[in-house]
Amino acid sequence: MTDLKSKIDPSRIPSHIAIIMDGNGRWAKERGQERVYGHYEGVVSVREIVNTCGELGVKYLTLYAFSTENWNRPKAEVDALMELLVNTIRKEVDDLKKNNVKLHVIGDFASLPEVCQKEMNEGMEITGENTGLNLVLALSYSSRLEILNASKALASKVAKGELLAENITEEDFKSCLDTCNFPDPELMIRTSGESRISNFLLYQLAYAELYFTPVHWPDFRKDNLFEAVLDYQKRERRFGKTSDQIQKTTV
Numbered sequence: 001m002t003d004l005k006s007k008i009d010p011s012r013i014p015s016h017i018a019i020i021m022d023g024n025g026r027w028a029k030e031r032g033q034e035r036v037y038g039h040y041e042g043v044v045s046v047r048e049i050v051n052t053c054g055e056l057g058v059k060y061l062t063l064y065a066f067s068t069e070n071w072n073r074p075k076a077e078v079d080a081l082m083e084l085l086v087n088t089i090r091k092e093v094d095d096l097k098k099n100n101v102k103l104h105v106i107g108d109f110a111s112l113p114e115v116c117q118k119e120m121n122e123g124m125e126i127t128g129e130n131t132g133l134n135l136v137l138a139l140s141y142s143s144r145l146e147i148l149n150a151s152k153a154l155a156s157k158v159a160k161g162e163l164l165a166e167n168i169t170e171e172d173f174k175s176c177l178d179t180c181n182f183p184d185p186e187l188m189i190r191t192s193g194e195s196r197i198s199n200f201l202l203y204q205l206a207y208a209e210l211y212f213t214p215v216h217w218p219d220f221r222k223d224n225l226f227e228a229v230l231d232y233q234k235r236e237r238r239f240g241k242t243s244d245q246i247q248k249t250t251v
């Protein structure tokens, strides 16, 4: 097996990777199993990817675990996912603490079952002092809702006279998003072959490099992440400039 890790340039690791973990259901179906079996196996990938990001020195990893649209799935699947979330945090929190991982949540937290909120709050408290990888779970997350809420928060500041509408800056807007404490992702990965964003970080992904792979999430492991990072490192991030301009600033 080739040593993919050694090919990665350690000086150009993305500081924030965001992942749409897709394909658990199809992975299970292909094995003649129930969809939830895919979700269970997906947790194994989560553990491995969290550890690998820590190993690479990635500072932020945002995982799309449950969208607001996912509430429309059959109740049995939603219940199984919520139970899996609670059990996983309960089981993993000691390792997260030991591995210097700090847990965060974005999304419509209040819409989660109380037991999930409690487990997540405990997890965030237990890992609150950690200084390594920031693990951000997007739970009951909708980017459009997040943007709408930010607009409401700004409108309310204007109504109270705390801010002048014409003076609103990009920074003011960003400070009202759930992601206000995190930099924008440089790399967004979606597994399982779908080439869409599905209401994930619409504002924050403005200049992210997008990486789509046919690999289902339960099969996405260490080497798959190394491949994604290597692909990212081959790209030229131009931010509207010309290639010549970029090359002059990097030599």
Ligand code: IPE
Pocket: 021, 022, 023, 024, 025, 026, 027, 065, 066, 067, 070, 081, 192, 217
């Ligand atoms: C991703 O896998 C997990 C969640 C959305 C919770 P899916 O459950 O979407 O799997 P597919 O896309 O149906 O195969």
Ligand code: IPE
Pocket: 020, 021, 022, 023, 064, 065, 066, 067, 069, 070, 194, 196, 198
């Ligand atoms: C996106 O996956 C949400 C998560 C990975 C949590 P979906 O499987 O729900 O997305 P669509 O519906 O196929 O776009």
Ligand code: MG
Pocket: 022, 023, 024
């Ligand atoms: Mg899916």
